[in-house]
Amino acid sequence: METIDKLRKIRLEKLQKIKKLGIDPYPAKSQKSQNISECLKLQGKKATTCGRITGLRAHGGSTFADLVDQSAKIQLFFSKDKLSTVNRELLTLLDIGDFIQVSGKIAKTQAGEITIFVDNFGLLTKSLRPIPSSFYGLKDIETRLRKRYLDLITDSQVRDLFIKKAAFWSSIRQFLVDHDFIEVETPALEPIAGGADATPFTTHHKALDTDFYLRISLELYQKRLLVGGFEKIFEIGKVFRNEGIDAQHLQDYLQMEFYWAYADYETLMDFLPQMYKFVVENTLGTTKSKFAGKVIDWAKPWPKIDYADSFKQETKIDILKDINRDQLFNLAQKIGASPAKNIGEGRLIDLIYKKVIRPKITQPSFLINHPISISPLAKRNRKNPKTVQRIQVLACGTEVGNGFSELNDPLDQEERFRQQQRLRKLGDQEAQMYDQEFVQALEYGMPPAAGFGLSQRLFAVLVDKPIRETVFFPTLRPDLPAGRQENNKDSMI
Numbered sequence: 142m143e144t145i146d147k148l149r150k151i152r153l154e155k156l157q158k159i160k161k162l163g164i165d166p167y168p169a170k171s172q173k174s175q176n177i178s179e180c181l182k183l184q185g186k187k188a189t190t191c192g193r194i195t196g197l198r199a200h201g202g203s204t205f206a207d208l209v210d211q212s213a214k215i216q217l218f219f220s221k222d223k224l225s226t227v228n229r230e231l232l233t234l235l236d237i238g239d240f241i242q243v244s245g246k247i248a249k250t251q252a253g254e255i256t257i258f259v260d261n262f263g264l265l266t267k268s269l270r271p272i273p274s275s276f277y278g279l280k281d282i283e284t285r286l287r288k289r290y291l292d293l294i295t296d297s298q299v300r301d302l303f304i305k306k307a308a309f310w311s312s313i314r315q316f317l318v319d320h321d322f323i324e325v326e327t328p329a330l331e332p333i334a335g336g337a338d339a340t341p342f343t344t345h346h347k348a349l350d351t352d353f354y355l356r357i358s359l360e361l362y363q364k365r366l367l368v369g370g371f372e373k374i375f376e377i378g379k380v381f382r383n384e385g386i387d388a389q390h391l392q393d394y395l396q397m398e399f400y401w402a403y404a405d406y407e408t409l410m411d412f413l414p415q416m417y418k419f420v421v422e423n424t425l426g427t428t429k430s431k432f433a434g435k436v437i438d439w440a441k442p443w444p445k446i447d448y449a450d451s452f453k454q455e456t457k458i459d460i461l462k463d464i465n466r467d468q469l470f471n472l473a474q475k476i477g478a479s480p481a482k483n484i485g486e487g488r489l490i491d492l493i494y495k496k497v498i499r500p501k502i503t504q505p506s507f508l509i510n511h512p513i514s515i516s517p518l519a520k521r522n523r524k525n526p527k528t529v530q531r532i533q534v535l536a537c538g539t540e541v542g543n544g545f546s547e548l549n550d551p552l553d554q555e556e557r558f559r560q561q562q563r564l565r566k567l568g569d570q571e572a573q574m575y576d577q578e579f580v581q582a583l584e585y586g587m588p589p590a591a592g593f594g595l596s597q598r599l600f601a602v603l604v605d606k607p608i609r610e611t612v613f614f615p616t617l618r619p620d621l622p623a624g625r626q627e628n629n630k631d632s633m634i
Contacts, residue, residue, distance in 0.1 A: 336360030483568030487514030
């Protein structure tokens with residue numbers, strides 16, 4: 142088998158021959174009139190299309206090729222006696238991977254395959270590296286993610302996955318706009334990272350000579366917009382969390398959050414099943430999905446699961462009465478949750494819930510009545526002030542949505558921030574930071590409101606894939622030859 146360097150050298154030699162023919166191997170413009178999917182419907186007519194060559198088969202005075210674009214694949218037929226002298230020479234210099242433009246009549250061959258009978262063609266891009274044959278059917282996920290462009294070339298199912306992902310986000314946007322929400326844009330650089338329990342990334346703003354955090358949620362600035370008079374708003378944007386990698390977590394990912402003045406968490410429980418049904422159907426073409434071999438029905442009524450009741454049922458611990466932190470810590474260790482030594486009771490409860498209870502919830506459900514210790518930004522329940530007006534959408538053993546009756550009492554909010562600060566001083570670096578400016582905004586008055594967020598984890602659940610496989614280019618450790626790590630740092634701009 143030829144080495145990649147030798148194959149590249151052969152293609153470079155072909156490139157020089159193409160240039161000697163007076164052909165620009167990288168022209169700026171094409172005359173594409175139809176995509177390939179359209180060409181397949183134009184039998185008996187002439188068309189001009191473009192794409193990448195994925196197969197070449199020479200038979201004496203004729204050549205067959207396969208041409209692919211984003212829409213479909215079609216066969217090409219080149220008869221040398223019907224081509225110009227330059228085209229005949231260029232045909233011998235083509236390789237799999239090249240992009241070309243072709244014109245000709247569309248008809249079926251004797252074998253019944255729809256084919257473009259080419260009478261003229263041109264080179265659009267000369268590829269210098271062959272697609273490795275070993276990449277076809279490659280199972281190693283790390284290699285596929287590092288060279289995602291090859292994955293997309295060789296696996297149409299991967300391309301289809303990302304087309305579905307585009308439909309997923311488009312349908313969320315469409316549903317919200319159709320329900321009178323306005324799309325907004327808020328800062329990705331924040332002086333205080335807030336709105337979630339997560340460790341932020343930091344960066345330095347040279348012009349201001351100030352350190353900033355990359356946002357960990359889309360929440361607190363949208364709430365400022367509620368103070369400013371907006372009533373139904375949403376944002377779809379990147380958030381960044383400096384935490385672990387697993388099948389459900391990424392460090393930078395797309396998230397949607399909406400805020401709805403004069404609504405509460407009960408309003409959300411009426412609204413969300415409609416939204417999810419719409420999004421699932423527009424993404425998959427059905428209201429049912431499959432996960433780990435099970436059928437998930439998003440159109441059925443969603444049951445409500447009480448947080449404390451389900452916790453007590455599984456652990457025999459009543460988290461709404463006097464809580465023994467040591468008991469919680471020991472239980473978290475016993476079930477393999479790996480708790481940090483200094484985290485508070487709320488985070489211990491949350492760790493245990495995620496480990497022993499949530500994985501058992503398969504069909505779409507609402508988790509309600511969370512303890513206030515794990516929800517510092519939600520309103521208290523009047524009937525039981527130890528719990529809050531919060532919902533989580535659970536399905537397939539994980540969280541696929543999170544919503545609140547938002548806290549708009551500035552004094553209550555300030556006290557909860559101070560409680561979080563005490564946890565940070567004890568070593569819990571994911572406890573929320575004190576945001577004085579946000580408290581001041583609340584003092585001007587924020588209307589009662591509901592807030593809700595979901596991330597692309599929902600899409601990963603719908604297609605039953607680890608979340609990093611649903612991202613074009615997830616963050617990976619640089620794969621550089623030894624000795625080039627330091628040099629590479631200097632070249633990044």
